Amino acid sequence: MRELTPRAALHDGDFVGSPIHQGGDTPRWTRWEATATTFGPVGRIAATAVVFGTLIPTLAFNGFVYAITFPVVAVLLLREIWAKGWYVPETESPKDDRRRSEASPSVRAQPEPITTRSLVRWGLVLGGSVAFAYGNAGIKAGVASFATIALLVWLRTSFDR
Numbered sequence: 001m002r003e004l005t006p007r008a009a010l011h012d013g014d015f016v017g018s019p020i021h022q023g024g025d026t027p028r029w030t031r032w033e034a035t036a037t038t039f040g041p042v043g044r045i046a047a048t049a050v051v052f053g054t055l056i057p058t059l060a061f062n063g064f065v066y067a068i069t070f071p072v073v074a075v076l077l078l079r080e081i082w083a084k085g086w087y088v089p090e091t092e093s094p095k096d097d098r099r100r101s102e103a104s105p106s107v108r109a110q111p112e113p114i115t116t117r118s119l120v121r122w123g124l125v126l127g128g129s130v131a132f133a134y135g136n137a138g139i140k141a142g143v144a145s146f147a148t149i150a151l152l153v154w155l156r157t158s159f160d161r
Contacts, residue, residue: 025089029084029085031085036085051074055067061134063133065140066133128147
């Protein structure tokens with residue numbers, strides 16, 4: 001049997017999974033601050049208005065199928081829009097931040113840019129939704145078949161990882 005190299009303890013006998021908060025505001029789950037993965041309150045309210053705003057023209061143009069499927073779509077979208085995010089307040093002074101960035105420039109994580117691939121995907125989803133809501137039976141059948149094929153491809157790639 002091989003022994004591992006002894007190392008200094010990482011904690012003082014406390015439970016390993018409990019974070020130790022050291023000063024400043026307490027990190028927390030919130031819906032009302034912009035986090036790394038969520039909108040702030042203005043973005044959430046605007047996205048909710050867009051979701052419900054699609055219902056008015058649909059009903060005006062006899063979008064019967066969309067009116068039936070709207071509750072399901074709205075629940076799924078609103079659940080994601082209003083999901084809680086982990087908010088970590090900034091507690092360091094600008095001096096500390098400048099000193100740290102001079103020492104190692106890669107410390108500050110930059111947000112990932114929106115890729116062309118994600119823009120194309122969201123454009124196809126939005127275009128397909130509008131075509132399905134306002135198109136005739138042939139267009140609706142085409143959108144449904146395209147969505148089915150896209151779903152099968154997505155499931156296959158997600159399970160292959």
